Amino acid sequence: MTVEARIRHEIETRIRSGEWKPGHRIPFEHELVAAHGCSRATVSKALGALARAGLIERRRKAGSFVAHPQVHSAVLEVADLPRLIADRGQDYRWALTLRRDATAADLAEESGIAAPALVVEGVHHGDDRPFCCERRVIAIDAIPDAAGEGFVDAPPGSWLLARVPWTEARHGIAAVEATPALARSLGVASGTACLQLERWTWRAGVMLTHVVQTFPGDRFDMVAVFKPGT
Amino acid sequence: MTVEARIRHEIETRIRSGEWKPGHRIPFEHELVAAHGCSRATVSKALGALARAGLIERRRKAGSFVAHPQVHSAVLEVADLPRLIADRGQDYRWALTLRRDATAADLAEESGIAAPALVVEGVHHGDDRPFCCERRVIAIDAIPDAAGEGFVDAPPGSWLLARVPWTEARHGIAAVEATPALARSLGVASGTACLQLERWTWRAGVMLTHVVQTFPGDRFDMVAVFKPGT
DNA sequence: AAGTGGTCTAGACCACATA
């Protein structure tokens, strides 16, 4: 355990136990320096980490204070579906149902992807049961290699994840009723409540891909644990 | 702009632009020290921040490398509903529909909350239209003050947020079909797809409250922007 | 064996918010 970790842990414990309540002023840096017999840089690093984690707030001249929790946050990790399904102990299978150049009508429904583009649709299966229906549009100019890919054996998400450099993404979550076509693909009754996850991805301001993934409402647990400051 | 920020920005720009692709080795610390004419501590802090952000990976003896993007993540911020609705420019109103001591049957459906407990149900309105249906269970032993609260004028969430520090929360998201009772409360057709957000909150290992919030599928935009490394 | 990043020190100057 480093000195920094020790300082962090001591303060974190007092906050989580409720001993130091929101608004409580924690010791000044120079006091912690004296208490731990270390340099100020080490104390500063420890407090900086706690501040980044949202556990404390730091104010010049005033000191550092236990933060008031403001909003509940959850980190939603949208893993690669093959891995997600494999982690559940199921066999993964991808079934391509459509792959074609995007028409003007396709792109009219998109915001931000210009021709040429590729439309890919398919169903992710776990143990041969439909798990998620996916429709994706890929910008060819941004990802030229995609034009030569069939996406027959592996879903485009995995392919992209492995080779597309860093991204900025926006996510949306909604509940929708399964359309008849969707219901058929997913093997559920028409009108079943489904979770719809939508994602737009950019690189350097250029949109790379837009994907809509639809899960039967009961088949996808998006549970996230959040500890303020971990 | 601090020296540290300048170093961070320079590296981040090269990564986001695609100039440095995943796996690329970025300059060693001592090279960045020479290039920027600063101390090693400053370079170390900059690279540490980039590593925490997931933009680079650092390996002793080998150097620092542009990370391979692994999963898409989204930070789901679950704001106080009155504020969320106010931010949409709508008038907020809370309508309490039930408040009673929890029965054994109530708690049988809960996991982790022991008697005594309080059950509170109500509907959040925006511009007098139902926006979200809420059912909450509050542990009285953990939050004794709640016993004296009516929750008539303000929802329990706001009351709790203002005075109860929490240290850990778990969230779940699901799509459900509106039950007849739910549909009546929300003013939608029975069977409508709804987003259901569930949250358990603890302090120091003791469960404080459990809440289920149900939104008509089209009425809640949970959109999150995620930039890897910000 | 060599070189990297991880951690730490004992100073320093400064911007800023408060009093």
Add this chain to the structure above:
DNA sequence: ATGTGGTCTAGACCACTTC
């Protein structure tokens, strides 16, 4: 005016990993 945190320096030693 004062004292805080923010940033930085120029060293140092060490653990770890790869060579």
